[in-house]
Structures are given as structure tokens and as C-alpha cells.
Amino acid sequence: MKVLLLGEIVGRCGIGVIKKALRPYRQEHGVDLVIANGEGATSGYGLGFQNALTLQHMGIDVMTMGEKSFFKLDMVEGITKRSSILRPANYPESVPGRGLRYMTVGERKVCIINTLGMFSFSNPHLNNPFLTAESMVEKARTETPIVIYVFHAAATAEKIAMGQLLAGKASAVIGTHCKVLTADARILEGGTAYITDLGRCGASVSVGGFELEHEVRKFRTQVQTRSHESWDKPQMQGVLVEIDDVSGKAVSITAVREDVSVEIPPQTSKKPE
Numbered sequence: 505m506k507v508l509l510l511g512e513i514v515g516r517c518g519i520g521v522i523k524k525a526l527r528p529y530r531q532e533h534g535v536d537l538v539i540a541n542g543e544g545a546t547s548g549y550g551l552g553f554q555n556a557l558t559l560q561h562m563g564i565d566v567m568t569m570g571e572k573s574f575f576k577l578d579m580v581e582g583i584t585k586r587s588s589i590l591r592p593a594n595y596p597e598s599v600p601g602r603g604l605r606y607m608t609v610g611e612r613k614v615c616i617i618n619t620l621g622m623f624s625f626s627n628p629h630l631n632n633p634f635l636t637a638e639s640m641v642e643k644a645r646t647e648t649p650i651v652i653y654v655f656h657a658a659a660t661a662e663k664i665a666m667g668q669l670l671a672g673k674a675s676a677v678i679g680t681h682c683k684v685l686t687a688d689a690r691i692l693e694g695g696t697a698y699i700t701d702l703g704r705c706g707a708s709v710s711v712g713g714f715e716l717e718h719e720v721r722k723f724r725t726q727v728q729t730r731s732h733e734s735w736d737k738p739q740m741q742g743v744l745v746e747i748d749d750v751s752g753k754a755v756s757i758t759a760v761r762e763d764v765s766v767e768i769p770p771q772t773s774k775k776p777e
């Protein structure tokens with residue numbers, strides 16, 4: 505089967521990228537399943553429930569999240585209504601939603617797991633993602649050989665270590681959060697597709713999807729003002745992974761970096777003041 509994993513969708517530009525590019529790409533490449541990180545789709549900070557529905561309507565089958573899972577408060581209830589939206593599995597059990605999903609894609613059963621890393625996040629009550637991953641992946645493999653593990657983490661070392669821990673156990677170990685498409689997509693020993701970070705869907709010339717000059721000014725002055733969405737050179741970034749249906753082992757992993765022409769809405773300047 506072919507799985508397209510897309511980097512964090514950032515703001516209206518990111519949603520515009522998905523609207524324009526996803527269906528044609530899916531058709532051209534015979535993609536069976538689309539997974540994307542959606543936690544920045546609503547203005548770069550969280551995912552509003554309506555935006556989640558819109559993105560699913562545009563062809564995203566499963567949305568993973570991260571430390572911004574509940575930045576938009578309607579997702580607290582919204583996530584309980586949609587099994588296709590995953591919050592990190594290593595959040596406390598009492599947190600709404602779930603971090604694992606089994607689904608049927610054609611004739612195959614697929615398991616998707618989402619967890620959050622330990623570094624750089626102010627979530628002191630997370631369970632250790634490595635221990636969580638080991639037990640969840642082991643259990644999932646008793647149900648299906650096709651297990652896709654999405655690790656939302658800030659530290660490169662943490663993601664590489666997770667890849668090694670799950671090499672030969674998961675079909676794919678895929679990093680998100682940094683919004684920079686890394687050049688290390690490869691198949692690990694044992695047939696596990698791996699990449700440190702999927703990059704983003706949104707403005708490629710930006711700081712994480714936000715307007716360059718404004719972000720530079722924030723770093724220079726230390727004055728934290730609201731970021732502006734960027735519309736500069738939109739791209740769809742991620743990876744296309746081919747997985748053997750029977751063994752669950754990855755056959756190939758290819759980086760995706762497609763320029764997309766997105767219409768800028770009226771009254772939105774390219775470089776806001």
C-alpha cells in the first residue's frame with residue numbers, strides 16, 4: 505500500500521495547499537492513505553474543529569497532533585467525535601481523544617499511533633514516549649503487520665533514537681513538529697521507513713509558516729507580538745511510503761516537495777505590516 509504522510513499544515517496557506525494539491529497527487533500516485541499533522545492548521549496555533557472537518561473533506565484520512573492539540577478549545581469536545589483525529593497517546597488517560605487508531609484501507613488493517621516527545625514541551629505529565637511506543641507497537645503487531653508510528657518531537661536525537669527503538673517493529677517511524685523537511689528519509693534495518701521531520705504544508709519561505717521579517721524582528725527585539733501568516737512560495741511537503749501488505753515492511757520512502765500555486769485571499773497582503 506502507498507501512504508502519503510504530510511508535514512504540519514500551517515494556516516490558511518497550508519489549507520490552500522491541501523485544497524489545490526492533495527487530490528491530484530493522490531490520484532497520480534495511487535495513494536491509499538493520507539496522514540497529516542494538523543495542529544497548526546488554524547492560524548498556525550492549533551486545529552479548530554471546522555478546519556479539521558474541512559481538511560478531511562479535502563482528502564486527509566487521519567490527522568495527527570502534538571503539543572498544540574487543544575490550543576483551539578472546541579477540539580476538546582471535537583476530538584471525541586472524530587476517531588480520525590489523534591492526540592498524543594502518551595497524554596494522561598483522562599485527556600479527551602485517543603492516540604491510536606485501527607482502520608481498514610482496502611483489504612488491509614492499518615494501525616496508526618501518535619505520541620509526543622519529552623524535550624522542549626511544557627507537558628510535565630506525559631508518559632515516557634519510548635516506553636509507550638514499545639508496548640503500543642508490540643500490541644498493535646498482534647493485530648496487523650502494518651503499524652505507522654508518528655512521533656511529534658522537537659529534538660533530532662530523540663526522533664533518531666525512536667527510529668532505532670522501533671526498527672524492524674513498525675512499518676514507519678515518522679517525525680513531525682520542526683516543520684523542516686529533513687534529507688534523511690531512508691529504510692532502517694528490518695524494513696522500517698524513517699524520516700526525522702516531514703516539513704510543512706504552507707509557505708516554504710517563512711519561519712515555520714510565518715512571515716519572515718516579523719519573526720526576525722521578534723528575535724532581535726525580544727518583544728513577543730502576534731505572528732503573521734506567510735504566503736511566500738507555498739509547498740506541499742512530506743513523504744510517500746510504500747509498505748508491503750503482507751509483511752508490513754517498508755519497500756520505499758520518497759520525500760515529497762511540491763510547489764503549489766495558492767490563491768491569496770483578498771485583503772491579505774503578502775507581507776503584512
Ligand SMILES: [Fe+2]
Binds near residue numbers: 543570571572656681
Ligand atoms: Fe508541534
